[in-house]
Amino acid sequence: MAEVLETLFGSKEKTRILRFFLQNPEQEYAIEEVSKRNMLKRDKTKKELDVLVSIKFILLRTKKGRKSYVLNQNFIFYPELKNFISKANIYPQSKSLDRIKNLGNVKLAVISGAFINYPKSKADMILVADGISRAKLKNVMSSLEAEIGKEIDFVLMTGDEFKYRLNMLDKFILEFLEGPHEEIINKISGLKRFIANRK
Incomplete structure (x- = not known):
């Protein structure tokens, strides 16, 4: 495109x-x-x-x-x-999304909002990772913003923080994952099943 x-x-x-x-x-x-x-x-x-x-x-x-x-x-x-x-303005044309895999120990990367034309989403991306380079992350986000033409509203959290928020049935996390989204990376076992069982 x-x-x-x-x-x-x-x-x-x-x-x-x-x-x-x-x-x-x-x-x-x-x-x-x-x-x-x-x-x-x-x-x-x-x-x-x-x-x-x-x-x-x-x-x-x-x-x-x-x-x-x-x-x-x-x-x-x-x-x-x-x-x-x-x-x-859909996510397949965002070539920089592939670079997320090279940021470090990325457990989950899911996109919504500006990437898939879903304006109701409260964020464009959730990134769950441990020990990633902030400099590399900033560089990737700048590239993505240049590709899609707007500032990306993303949430970064550690694996432990994500697990805690999911177990607490955090409204933001659940709304994001139960709404329209696309997975770039998912290394969290049982996450799809957990979300599917709630529907």
Whole structure:
């Protein structure tokens, strides 16, 4: 799906910038932040922003000599593009999800929310792991956020904490696992059976 979008919109850079602004319609961003959040080079970001400003998809604002960019919600195709991008924003195109396996002792990684177009979810990801590298985790999350165009709301907990919360029938955990979600990693024996028996 990512390749389809890149073909339709011309490039990875344009696809990421379109998705980024459509996912964050109220926010104004300086070019440096657009570039950083989408993991794109500044010159390519500037080139794509100039094109999007020229068709009035993005508005350029100048305040006290500082330029910022914001989505034009009155753009003629805004509703259609928002709908199109949200349908395309599904987890198979998030290549960085595979990198979660390399973070360390990951026992469970489940996704919902932004990854599967389920806005009712209270989080986008639950990650259960022991002794993982915080630096690697930050790097993976930054890559995922660049791919899906928004900040990822994730919950990280140790194996013992997850086990305790599950045994206490923690509402957040149960709602997440009983709602629409996808498993990336599941090394917790009996978890599927436990959830299935509650339904």
